[in-house]
Amino acid sequence: MGPAYRLFYDEPLRPVRAFGTKIIDARGDEYLDAYNNVASVGHNHPHVVAAVHRQLQTINTNTRYLQPDIIDYAENLVATHDAALDNVMFTCTGSEANDLALRVARVVSGGTGVIVTENAYHGCTRDVASWSPASGTGAMLGRDVRLVPAPDTYRYDAAQVRELFLNSVQTQIDDLARRGVRLAALVVDSIFSSDGIYPDPGVLAAAADLVHRAGGLIISDEVQPGFARTGAAMWGYQRSGFTPDLATMGKPMGNGMPVAGMVAQSRHLDAFAEDVAYFNTFGGENAPIAAAQAVLEVIEGEGLMANSRDKGDQLVVGFRTILDRAGFAADVRGSGLYVGVELVHDPVDKDPDAALTSAFVNGLRDRKVLTSAAGTYGNVIKIRPPLVFSQSDTDRLLAEFEHVARDLAAGRSPGRSVSVAGWQPPNRDDLRRLIAEELRDMMGGSRG
Amino acid sequence: MGPAYRLFYDEPLRPVRAFGTKIIDARGDEYLDAYNNVASVGHNHPHVVAAVHRQLQTINTNTRYLQPDIIDYAENLVATHDAALDNVMFTCTGSEANDLALRVARVVSGGTGVIVTENAYHGCTRDVASWSPASGTGAMLGRDVRLVPAPDTYRYDAAQVRELFLNSVQTQIDDLARRGVRLAALVVDSIFSSDGIYPDPGVLAAAADLVHRAGGLIISDEVQPGFARTGAAMWGYQRSGFTPDLATMGKPMGNGMPVAGMVAQSRHLDAFAEDVAYFNTFGGENAPIAAAQAVLEVIEGEGLMANSRDKGDQLVVGFRTILDRAGFAADVRGSGLYVGVELVHDPVDKDPDAALTSAFVNGLRDRKVLTSAAGTYGNVIKIRPPLVFSQSDTDRLLAEFEHVARDLAAGRSPGRSVSVAGWQPPNRDDLRRLIAEELRDMMGGSRG
Numbered sequence: 001m002g003p004a005y006r007l008f009y010d011e012p013l014r015p016v017r018a019f020g021t022k023i024i025d026a027r028g029d030e031y032l033d034a035y036n037n038v039a040s041v042g043h044n045h046p047h048v049v050a051a052v053h054r055q056l057q058t059i060n061t062n063t064r065y066l067q068p069d070i071i072d073y074a075e076n077l078v079a080t081h082d083a084a085l086d087n088v089m090f091t092c093t094g095s096e097a098n099d100l101a102l103r104v105a106r107v108v109s110g111g112t113g114v115i116v117t118e119n120a121y122h123g124c125t126r127d128v129a130s131w132s133p134a135s136g137t138g139a140m141l142g143r144d145v146r147l148v149p150a151p152d153t154y155r156y157d158a159a160q161v162r163e164l165f166l167n168s169v170q171t172q173i174d175d176l177a178r179r180g181v182r183l184a185a186l187v188v189d190s191i192f193s194s195d196g197i198y199p200d201p202g203v204l205a206a207a208a209d210l211v212h213r214a215g216g217l218i219i220s221d222e223v224q225p226g227f228a229r230t231g232a233a234m235w236g237y238q239r240s241g242f243t244p245d246l247a248t249m250g251k252p253m254g255n256g257m258p259v260a261g262m263v264a265q266s267r268h269l270d271a272f273a274e275d276v277a278y279f280n281t282f283g284g285e286n287a288p289i290a291a292a293q294a295v296l297e298v299i300e301g302e303g304l305m306a307n308s309r310d311k312g313d314q315l316v317v318g319f320r321t322i323l324d325r326a327g328f329a330a331d332v333r334g335s336g337l338y339v340g341v342e343l344v345h346d347p348v349d350k351d352p353d354a355a356l357t358s359a360f361v362n363g364l365r366d367r368k369v370l371t372s373a374a375g376t377y378g379n380v381i382k383i384r385p386p387l388v389f390s391q392s393d394t395d396r397l398l399a400e401f402e403h404v405a406r407d408l409a410a411g412r413s414p415g416r417s418v419s420v421a422g423w424q425p426p427n428r429d430d431l432r433r434l435i436a437e438e439l440r441d442m443m444g445g446s447r448g
Numbered sequence: 449m450g451p452a453y454r455l456f457y458d459e460p461l462r463p464v465r466a467f468g469t470k471i472i473d474a475r476g477d478e479y480l481d482a483y484n485n486v487a488s489v490g491h492n493h494p495h496v497v498a499a500v501h502r503q504l505q506t507i508n509t510n511t512r513y514l515q516p517d518i519i520d521y522a523e524n525l526v527a528t529h530d531a532a533l534d535n536v537m538f539t540c541t542g543s544e545a546n547d548l549a550l551r552v553a554r555v556v557s558g559g560t561g562v563i564v565t566e567n568a569y570h571g572c573t574r575d576v577a578s579w580s581p582a583s584g585t586g587a588m589l590g591r592d593v594r595l596v597p598a599p600d601t602y603r604y605d606a607a608q609v610r611e612l613f614l615n616s617v618q619t620q621i622d623d624l625a626r627r628g629v630r631l632a633a634l635v636v637d638s639i640f641s642s643d644g645i646y647p648d649p650g651v652l653a654a655a656a657d658l659v660h661r662a663g664g665l666i667i668s669d670e671v672q673p674g675f676a677r678t679g680a681a682m683w684g685y686q687r688s689g690f691t692p693d694l695a696t697m698g699k700p701m702g703n704g705m706p707v708a709g710m711v712a713q714s715r716h717l718d719a720f721a722e723d724v725a726y727f728n729t730f731g732g733e734n735a736p737i738a739a740a741q742a743v744l745e746v747i748e749g750e751g752l753m754a755n756s757r758d759k760g761d762q763l764v765v766g767f768r769t770i771l772d773r774a775g776f777a778a779d780v781r782g783s784g785l786y787v788g789v790e791l792v793h794d795p796v797d798k799d800p801d802a803a804l805t806s807a808f809v810n811g812l813r814d815r816k817v818l819t820s821a822a823g824t825y826g827n828v829i830k831i832r833p834p835l836v837f838s839q840s841d842t843d844r845l846l847a848e849f850e851h852v853a854r855d856l857a858a859g860r861s862p863g864r865s866v867s868v869a870g871w872q873p874p875n876r877d878d879l880r881r882l883i884a885e886e887l888r889d890m891m892g893g894s895r896g
Contacts, residue, residue, distance in 0.1 A: 001519065001538075003714075003721035004720055004726040005511060005726070005727075006512065006725050006727065007512055007514060008513065012513065013513045013514065014513065014515065015507055015509060015513050016507065017506055017507050018508075018509065023507070038510070039508075039509070043508075044504060044505055044506070044508070048504075052500070052501075052504060053497070053500075053504070056501070056704075057492055057497055058492070059465050059471070059491065059492070060466075060487070060492070060704040061463060061471075061486070061491075061704070064455055065455065065456065065460065065462065067462070067463065068462075070449075074449050089452065092540045092544075093540045093541065093544065093728070094729070095544065096540075096541065096543065096544070096573060099574050124548075124728055125543075125544060125547045125573040125574070126547050126550065126573070126574075127574035129724075135724060135725070256509070256730075256733060257735070258706040258707075258730035258733070258736065266451075270451060273451035276452055276577075276583060277452060277454050278453070278572060279453075279454065280541070280543070280572055281486060281541065281699055282541055283541075285704060287704065288706065
């Protein structure tokens with residue numbers, strides 16, 4: 001497998017089984033999954049597995065035939081969105097959904113300019129990578145792609161955040177215009193997960209107005225906040241108070257079955273459909289759609305939005321208390337089961353502490369709890385468990401977090417001794433080398 | 449669902465169940481599937497369904513964890529390729545695989561030029577659509593994308609085909625160079641399915657030399673000919689006698705479970721991996737990989753390559769005999785269960801007869817046999833059934849084909865009366881309108 005692959009953790013995990021919020025590794029150890037948002041209604045959820053199995057025994061073909069089950073799901077999905085978003089197109093991945101959304105935005109606006117945040121990630125196709133600055137320095141940004149700083153609610157107050165963000169958007173629109181480039185779209189993840197998780201900037205409705213005034217579209221990338229994750233609404237844009245022109249969905253949509261899509265105001269699709277016969281072989285096949293339908297039913301039937309809010313609130317309060325008690329400078333922010341813990345060297349300068357963050361993530365992994373790091377400086381612990389996270393899961397996560405915090409505060413880990421100013425990826429280069437070697441060893445035998 | 453969707457046939461099919469080579473529609477009628485190459489080992493193949501079901505009950509997560517089942521499949525897949533192709537990266541769709549391949553080719557070659565055939569189709573991401581002229585006039589071709597005519601073995605003899613194709617490739621390379629554009633890649637489907645199905649042009653080894661001399665890569669798009677479809681080799685490039693730098697796979701890989709990939713000479717991946725941390729959430733998940741592993745086992749265990757050759761040979765001979773007897777001017781060509789029947793007005797001018805082709809496709813559909821049309825002029829009947837096509841399936845297809853041919857020869861269908869010169873899509877505009885109306889009716893009720 002190609003050297004562009006990366007694994008998680010200093011000591012990569014070897015999972016062999018999973019269920020609900022638990023992953024079992026090759027040694028038989030049980031891990032608490034506080035990270036995977038794909039298996040959003042829980043690993044191997046029986047309702048989803050049964051729906052897929054039933055469908056695979058019935059039929060699993062594509063959207064070039066008329067199929068009521070696919071149309072039923074399309075209607076059910078569209079019904080969860082704002083009324084203006086009345087149409088859906090299915091893709092296989094979130095990357096394809098974003099790729100499609102910007103194709104549509106370019107046709108509708110007649111423009112090519114794209115605005116995203118400085119550490120945004122929207123996908124891995126060539127086009128989407130060209131407006132995903134977090135893809136790595138080798139993925140060249142497009143000529144007409146402009147970056148704006150994420151709304152950093154930790155370092156600025158509400159008024160400053162608003163002024164900085166909106167000024168940045170307008171400045172980029174104006175600068176594009178001075179070069180004869182019309183705006184196609186502002187693409188935004190309304191909780192800014194890749195930038196470091198800022199759930200409450202309160203800037204997006206006003207930003208949407210600026211974008212519309214410039215003739216552009218606003219695209220809400222719901223891959224992270226969508227499907228009730230934030231505990232406050234089914235969709236991130238609903239929580240953030242704006243109606244996008246296009247919204248894209250991915251990861252949790254089929255609980256691991258590959259399915260994704262784009263909902264749209266149908267007037268936007270007419271121009272696109274005029275000339276392009278879009279077809280996505282796997283996008284909207286019956287089996288992934290059966291999974292997606294089952295996911296909607298579980299979210300509703302098990303009250304996962306309320307659960308997400310409840311457990312998320314507990315985690316935010318718990319993390320704050322633990323970090324205060326242990327004497328760490330940190331900001332804890334989140335919405336539902338999307339929680340970020342930003343760690344800094346001191347509460348005044350707020351200099352990012354990526355080494356401490358990495359020590360927390362690997363310390364939790366050693367204690368059988370899976371999390372990861374996010375943010376431009378890699379100094380935000382990302383907690384994003386399956387939405388079926390129970391009360392005992394919550395208690396266990398907080399207990400282990402407290403244990404790691406105490407160890408680190410007592411200087412028992414190397415993490416505390418390294419001071420980091422500015423960006424430093426959490427062990428990425430070392431990891432890459434180790435993994436390449438490990439994989440080479442594992443695969444070397446049979447290939448000569 | 450968006451208006452860019454298209455359905456098959458004048459009267460769209462409403463399938464509700466499938467197994468093997470059969471699809472059952474809402475009226476309970478059984479159709480012989482002579483078209484779907486995704487369900488390549490047969491609809492709902494029990495070995496594949498069981499493998500997926502077992503995996504969904506065990507674990508279905510991503511490639512950021514170490515997982516022997518995924519590495520095992522990677523090794524098994526790579527072992528079916530030429531030794532030089534020693535590395536694999538998984539994606540979710542063939543479009544993503546082609547998108548990734550060209551990202552790699554651009555990095556490796558330092559070039560941006562792309563050469564494809566005039567009616568090629570390689571996928572639906574924005575980038576891939578920009579070098580897929582068959583995507584429709586609204587999908588703009590890239591500035592550095594050059595087209596060469598497909599090797600038309602019906603209208604030219606072997607020496608002419610060779611001269612025309614190789615001259616065209618070299619002319620485009622030279623013209624790109626005159627404008628300061630270096631070649632990144634020639635991308636080719638070795639049986640030229642979208643161009644009209646030309647399995648035996650005998651030009652690709654020489655073309656690969658020209659491309660390599662110019663510093664470009666040759667990418668074999670195996671979505672159509674791969675996985676034993678041609679009956680002559682596991683991969684199209686093996687049958688056509690060249691070794692590509694990168695080969696991409698899709699549709700039949702998981703028999704309907706979304707999984708795709710790119711195999712590569714590993715030296716090409718090093719430069720790419722230097723800077724880009726490629727991650728595809730659904731690409732290489734356990735459940736799609738379980739399906740892919742089961743597919744390899746069925747191809748081997750049920751001897752599907754030999755079956756494809758055997759039944760394909762029978763079909764070619766059978767179609768030729770039937771068309772001769774009925775007095776139609778046609779060329780029948782194919783390799784294994786990828787057969788094209790090109791219909792023309794007369795055997796001298798060879799003027800494409802798209803109306804007759806459409807009449808055949810819809811006539812077969814009326815007689816419960818599913819096929820489709822291909823080619824630049826829409827005048828090639830495309831026969832591409834699941835590889836488990838049995839002797840009785842073959843007999844049934846030939847019997848129904850003969851019935852339709854006789855009816856059409858007797859002038860009982862409107863198809864014969866319409867004379868078509870040059871390009872005319874087979875009823876597409878009418879279809880689009882009808883479908884849009886039908887879908888609007890079906891979906892209108894509940895959204896008000």
